[in-house]
Amino acid sequence: MSEDNREKLLDKIISLVSEYGVSGAGILGGLVVAFLIIALFDHEKRLEALDTLSRRLGQQIEKLTTEKEELKHVIESSSRKIGFTASVPSTSKYWNSGTLVFSKVITNTGNGYNPNNGVFTAPVRGKYVFFVNVQCLDKQSIYVDIVLNDRTVLRTMAYSNYDAGPNLAVLSLRQEDRVWVRHAEGRGYFNDPTRPLTTFSGFLL
Structure with missing residues (x-):
């Protein structure tokens, strides 16, 4: 050859x-x-x-x-179902700094949300949806951020007369990424413990 x-x-x-x-x-x-x-x-x-x-x-x-x-x-x-909804336990007139801790858990499938510190930690990587609503108290105003690993992703606000401040984010997370709600401006929030208004939710798509 x-x-x-x-x-x-x-x-x-x-x-x-x-x-x-x-x-x-x-x-x-x-x-x-x-x-x-x-x-x-x-x-x-x-x-x-x-x-x-x-x-x-x-x-x-x-x-x-x-x-x-x-x-x-x-x-x-x-194979993993991940999702949570939590609310604040009561109305606060003076809250004005740090993480907004939604300590009253309504559901926490997959145990990604920690009600002790208000932080969701992604059990697996993927695309997640997060929703927050903050209800202002009487004539007060309140601004909060959805935060990913200490970086502000978006902001929402409620201004006077028990206004609602909803917002939603779709985020691509790696395993162990952390998401929470943080104070931006203003103070206080309103909540009805029997019919929660100020809430934080998230789930894996």
Whole structure:
């Protein structure tokens, strides 16, 4: 067999190995190519051909690993139900700093929300929806932010006469990312403990 024909044969077989990837057929094909390389090529060409084969198979392994991780994420996300709703326990006339802690839990599927500090921690990565409503008290005004890892994402406000201040955010979170509601301006809030008004909710899409 001429040198040119050997090169063409090698390219054809390596392309077939790449097509089959690292399945059983792909691995077997890789072994076949390795034996053909040893049989058909001189030492220098043999090293070059084996290096090419090694790179092709390495690329296929890397691709398969990535696909495996993506599939794992899809399975985790679809099998885990995550969502919470919580409210403040009562009306406050003087609250004016820090995290707004919604300590009265209505639901907390997946246990991502911590009612002790008001922070939601993402159990898995994915897209989450968050909703906050703050109800101002009488003539007072209040501004609050939805915060992701200490960075303000959006703001909402309620201004006078028991006005409502709702807002909603869709956020892409990594596992262990943290989301909470933080004071921005003003003071106080209104709530009816039997029919909650000042609330914080979130769920995984």
